[in-house]
Every structure is written in C-alpha cells, then in structure tokens.
Amino acid sequence: MNGWRTLFPNAWYVTVREFRSRATSRSFVVGTVLLAAIAFAAAQLPVLIDFAQGTSETRVEVFVRASGLPSDALTVVGHVLNGAPAPDSNAHKAYALSWLADGDLASAQSALEQGKFDALLIIDRDASSRDLLFTLRTDMPSDGRQAQTIASATQMLAIEDGLVRAGTSTASVLAPSSFTVLPVSPSGTAAVNSVSQEISSSLLSTGLIVLIFMAIITYGTWVAMSVAEEKSSRVMELMLNATTPLQMLAGKVIGNGAAGLTQYGIILAAVIGGLIAQGPIHQAVLGGSSSGVAFGGLNAPVLGAFAVLFVLGFLLYSLLYAALGSLVSRQEDVQSATSPLMMLIMLGYFMSIFGLQAINDTWVRIVSFVPFFSPYLMLARVSVGRVEIWEFALAVVFLLVSIGIALVVTARIYSAGVLLYGQRVGLRQILTAARVSR
C-alpha cells in the first residue's frame, strides 16, 4: 500500500516544517516567554512567604523578678518558642525575645505601651511554695496561638526550675530521649523512610504526573489543531498528493511534539534556574538563606522512567489527537471533537492521584500496565520506588505495541478523515471511509 512506503525523507521534511511554523509563531514565542517568567517567579514563592513572615515576628520582652532561675532559662524558652536551634542561626525566628534580668518594670511597661513589644512576660517566684509565677501582659488573644505557645514555654521553664530545685541535672529537660524506629519484620532492613522522604517522594510523583498530564493535553491539542488547520486551509489536498498520510501523521506528531517539548524544556529550565537563584535572591532581599527546596526521591531511575513514559505516552495520545483533528473541518471544532480523549486523559490523571494514596492496591498494579494509563500510574509506582524492573519493562512493551496499533488505525482514520469536509462525522462514517480509502 502507498500509505506504507518509506517514511523518509518526507516525514522529516514535514517534521521540520511543523516545528518551524509552530516555534516561530507569535503565540508560541509569547506563551513561552510568559510561562517561563511565571515559572521563574513561582520558584521565588518561598522567599515571598519568608518576606511576609519576616514582618510578623512576635516580640516578647521577658522581665525576671524571680531569683535563682536555671542558668539556661533563656535557651529553654527560646527552644520552645522557636523550635530546636537550626544549624543556620540566621534562619527566620517567629519570636524575638529580649531578656531583662534586671532593670525596672516601669520602663519595660512603657516600652510595651509604646508598641516596641507585642507582649511582656513577667516571671515571679511564690514566696512560700518557691514555684515560678508567670504573668503575660498583651493585647493578643489569651487563647491565641502566641499566648498558648508562650504558656507551653513557661511550663517547660517551670518543670526545669522544679528539677533544679529537686537537685536533678538541668541538661535532662532538653536532652533527647533514646528512641529507635524499626520495621515490622524483625529481619527487615533498618531503611525506614522518614516522613519528609515519604512526603517529598509523593509530592514528586504528583509533580511528575502533572507534568505529563499538562504536556499531553496542551501539546496533543496542538497536533489536533495543526491537522485541522491544514484541512480548513485546504493545503491538505496538495499535501495528499505530495506525501502519504503516514508521512504527514508522523511529521505532525513529531514536529509539534518537539516544539512542545522545547517550550516545556524552556519552562522547566526557568523553574530550575529560579530555584537555584532562590538562595542568592533570599540572601539579597532578606539577608539569610531560605529553607530551600529539596528534590527528595529524584534520582536517575525515576528520571529515566519519567523520560520514557513521557515520550511514549505523548506519542500515543498525540496520534489519537491527530486522528480526531482530521475529522473536523474547522479549528473551532477541535475542542469538541477531542473532548472524549480529554475524558480519557482526565480519568488516567485522577486514577493516578488516587492511586498514589493506595500505591500497593491490586487495582493500581493492574491499571499501571494498561497502555492509556501506564504513563501516569507506572510513573507513580516508580517514583514511590515499589516496582520491579520486569513490571516497568512490561508496561513499556504494552505501550509500544499500542502505539503501533494506534499508528495503523490513526493513519486509516486520518487518510479517510482528511477528505471528509463539512459533514458531522460519526463512527460509522469513519469506519466506512477508513475501509474504502487507501
């Protein structure tokens, strides 16, 4: 059959033309620049949050009238209010403490009234019981987060004070207890994921799945649009004489796909650049480094699986987009014609988001082999790190086979569809046309 004559060089010429016309279009250039700028800005969000929080520091002045406080009283209170001291002492603190061991209460009170502080904590000692007494002067709500946190800090200080008076070592209050976590099976290895690892790998899977999802929807639509455009501008008939449907199809999918990946690459580069720039920007704006973003779980196998599943998934869906695009006469109809495909893509997306919560369930394992969904679900399983090599290989083989089938079917629909003009195309017409055309 003519449709199966050699792909090259014509498929390559079509690819180059599609890529060029897409990548030099105004919408592509503007879109890429805009999205890259947004991506770069979004990467600075943590700086913005820190900046916003920087001004919402709670300033507490502590006035000590009690005698014989434990020597590390300031450390204990600070520890409870601001958490364990970070390795980087410049890190943002929620509470600023100013410790007045001597001085007069009147000046402390007037500083409070002038608004130099948000709260004044007065520490007394009961004359008879020798217990510490705490008074907090503030206009912040008494059951608010700040008042409650300060209350816990005073509680800790009171316990420490009690221990010191009882003659116990002061170090014990802050010293961590001996606490070991072991897997359920006594013979299991000790490599238990930490919470932050679990969270970051699940965040990573979600992120990668969203990346695939967005790429398929956005750039798949480009393929459908470009087919419909060719049909509505009637270049199609010239092209049909010059090339085979298969050559056109391959060129369109690869050319538009490459343009899409170029845009994607630029946007991702902006994100990564933004994340790298985040430290210096934080330093410049706020003085002090940011908490930073950790790419937990991002390693070579996950990236490799992502690349493979991304490309194969994109190819499979783009072929279907091209087939549907060939059935409409005008670009305006592309959206409605491709909506069934959109449903399928959404279904895969939601299944993978739910599947992430139940990654070991049987249905997730089964669906992760189904070609239309494996780009999402197999990726989810890989990124959480619970896949055997053969399982991944099997999913890839299934994907490749279904791409082959999609290519044959799509080429037929395409060569039939491109000559159907101005009629609403139903399934029967497609099948009839696909049978009688070359």
Added chain:
Amino acid sequence: MSLTIDSISKRFSEVQALDDVSLEMSPGEVFGLLGANGAGKTTAMRIVLDILRPDSGTIAWNGKLNTDVPRDTWGYLPEERGLYAKMKVLDQLVFFAKLHGVKPKAAERETRDWLERFRIPEYADRRAEQLSKGNQQKIQFIAAILHDPDVLLMDEPFTGLDPVNAALLKEAFLELRDRGKTLVFSTHQMETVEELCQSIAILDRGRVVVGGAVRDVRRSTGRQVVRLSVDGDPEIAWLASLDGVRVTRRGQDYTEAVVSQGYDPEAVLRAALARNCRLIHFEITDPSLEEIFIEHVGQIDTTERTLAPKAVRA
C-alpha cells in the same frame, strides 16, 4: 505511453459519483474534462491520483497501475486552493518540491524561475496570506509543477484569473505540452477548451456522455453553424424563415444559426445575396462545444450535487 482510465466506478453512500468511466489521454496532449457541478470531475482526478480508491476499474500510466507509479509522476492543482497562510512563498514552494524529491538548491532555482515567468518574483519572501487570490493561484500552479511531473491534473485552473494571468497560464500549458507532458484540466470555460484542448470528455452525473478529439466531437452532431453579420441590419429577421435554420444567438457582433442535418448551410449565403444584403461576415463552422455541452447536459444544473469540498466559512 498514455494515461488510461478503464471503466472506473465510485459510489458515495447514495450518490453514484462515477459510473463506468473510461478515458484515454496521450502525452503531449491537453485534455479537457467538462461537466456541470457534481458531474464527477474532482472525484475522477482524486481517483487518478490515488487519493481515493475506485469501487471498480483501474487507472494505468504507461501500462503501470496508478498505485505502483511513483508519486512524483503526478502534479495536482486542487479545485479548493490552499497554501500555508503564514509561510513564505519561497519556503513553501521549496517545501512542496522537496516532498516530491527535488533537491533544495534545484527547488529554489526552479521556484525563482517560475516566479519570474509569472511576473511575481518580488513575492518570494512574502507570506502567502499577503497575496491576492489570483497570485495565490499562480503559486499553487507552480507548486503543482516544480517537480516536473509527467501528468498534470488541474481542477478549474482558470477560475478567478484575470485575462493577463490566464494568458500567462495558457502559455505555460502549451510549453509543458510541447515538452511532452500530459495535461488534464477541468473547466466551465468552453472557449478555453476550444483554444487549448486536443481532446475532451463531457461528464454528466458520473457518466461520459461525449468524448474524443475536439474536432470529432464538434462534427459528431452532423449539424453545421453559420455566423453572419449584415451591415445595417443587426436583427437579420429573415434568417429564421429559412428551412432547417434555427437562430441560436443574436448578438451585436454577429448572429448565429444552426443548420439541421440534410440542409445546405450555403443556402443561407445564397438567401442573403438574393436579398441584396451587404454581408460583413459569413462563416460556416461546426457547433461550439458550449452548444454540444448544453445539448448533452441540458441546462446547467443548479441543484447542488457536488461531492468536492465546499469552502468553509471561517
């Protein structure tokens, strides 16, 4: 050495687009495909190009089936004109030529040559959407011939061209014909057919109603036509009273009448001389293709039966 269409039929659900059509076209010949809208001209061309498949029948070029003939044998100018709107003229012509296997350098040289010949060399770097319809049509014609095809199929190539551009295109036709190419085109313009075509076929509702050399087709009726004009008498009222003579056209330039079979057209001349008319023009000829067309196809069918794509309003 010929293009042979052998009894092809094609049905689109309820419409019989082509019904047992057989035609033969020879190299170095310009062939006219005539027919009302929906007669099957576009479908026939698409089937020759193997864009569509017939239900039955075969097409052969030099004895080889069209499905086995290299694609660059054909040049095609579709009825519905289309170019890549945003692409520069030169770029897209080179693109189309490359698809047909022409080397990029040669493609560019050929393109510039043709743009020069069609008097639009300055359009090479313009985008297609910036060109007028007529100029776009010339670009499409160039796209159809850049790869030097042996057979050129053109659907309504003259529609929408002004007389100057039509003359340029006719010139190109004749040159290609002289280089031994086979040219097939469809049209409604009978004068163009008479001027350019050696052979024609008239299609009606998917059937060939008349076909063959233009001269034979015009003689096939057995009737003859006289054209005359008389000084000072544009009406020539007496003409209608002659036996076997039927006036078909009364124009300011001349009057035309058909002389039925068995009557002598020279009788009209004798009648004129007998009336002492001052004849300015007298001509005996065969019926025009237009007359034959109308005789076979009837009045141009106004009901839309076309299967070719309609322009879609954007």
